[in-house]
Amino acid sequence: MKKIFVSGVFILTLIGTGVVAHAATLASGALSGGPGATVAACYIFNAGTDPITFKDPRIQLHAQFAPPSSSFYYDDCGATLAAGAICGIGVSILDNQGYACSVHFIGDKGTVRGVMEIRDATGRVMANSELR
Numbered sequence: 001m002k003k004i005f006v007s008g009v010f011i012l013t014l015i016g017t018g019v020v021a022h023a024a025t026l027a028s029g030a031l032s033g034g035p036g037a038t039v040a041a042c043y044i045f046n047a048g049t050d051p052i053t054f055k056d057p058r059i060q061l062h063a064q065f066a067p068p069s070s071s072f073y074y075d076d077c078g079a080t081l082a083a084g085a086i087c088g089i090g091v092s093i094l095d096n097q098g099y100a101c102s103v104h105f106i107g108d109k110g111t112v113r114g115v116m117e118i119r120d121a122t123g124r125v126m127a128n129s130e131l132r
Contacts, residue, residue, distance in 0.1 A: 022106065022107070022108070022109065023055070023104065023105070023106055024104070024105055024106075024107065024108075024109035024112070025102060025103065025104050025105075025109075026044075026102070026103045026105075026109070026112060026113075026114050026131035026132060027100060027101065027102040027103070027131060027132065028042070028100050028101040028102075028114075028115070028116035028129035028130070028131050028132075029100065029129040030098040030099065030100045030129075031098065031099055031100070031116060031117075031118045031127045031128070031129050032096060032097065032098045032099070032118065032127065033118035033119070033120065033126030033127050034096060034126065035096050036120045036121070036126065037093055037096070037118045037119070037120060037126055037127075038092055038093060038094075038119065038120055038121045039090055039091070039092055039093065039117075039118070039119040039120075039123075040059050040090060040091050040093050040099040040101075040116070040117075040118055040119075041059075041088055041089070041090035041116070041117050041119065042057065042059055042088060042089050042090065042101035042103070042114060042115070042116045042117075042131070043086060043087070043088040043114060043115055043116075043117070044057065044077065044081060044086065044087055044088070044103055044112065044113070044114040044131070045085075045086045045112070045113045045114065046081045046082065046083055046084065046085055046086075046107070046111065046112055047084070047111045047112070047113060048083055048107065048108050048110075048111030048112065049083050049111075050083055050107065050108065051080045051081060051082050051083055051107070052080065052081050052105045052106065052107030052108075052112060053079060053080050053105060053106040053107065054077055054078070054079060054080065054081065054103070054104070054105050055104035055105055055106065056102075056103075056104045057075070057077055057089050057101075057102070057103040057104070057105075058089065058101070058102060059089060059090070059091050059099055059100070059101050059116070060099065060100050060101070060102060061097055061098075061099060073089075073090070073091050073092075074088070074089065074090050075088075075089045075090075076088060076089075077089060081105075089101075093118075099116075099118065100116065100129075101114070101116035101129075101131060103131060113130075113131065114130070114131030115128055115129070115130055115131060116128060116129045116131065
């Protein structure tokens, strides 16, 4: 009887804490801005009350599903994104290929939003896709 009681208390304690870390993924559709496209950027916003931990945010080239080779790359996301914070990753693109953004993280998927953009040399958005 004592063993069952202790197990029950342990299970209720776990349920009562409500702390569960979930792996989640958000991804854009594939985008191409055409021959004038120079930058692929992905922006992430954590609207939640807890930080998220990134696993592998990246911009992928359609043909190889890997980060494109580039002389310009930025990533101000780091390992975690605080509640209420915004960060971005980006690459320069030198060809007329399709690109997509994927963000893998630990946290509440319901409170994280994002968008991928293809921009020209002046910064004008040529195409965008919501991360889902």
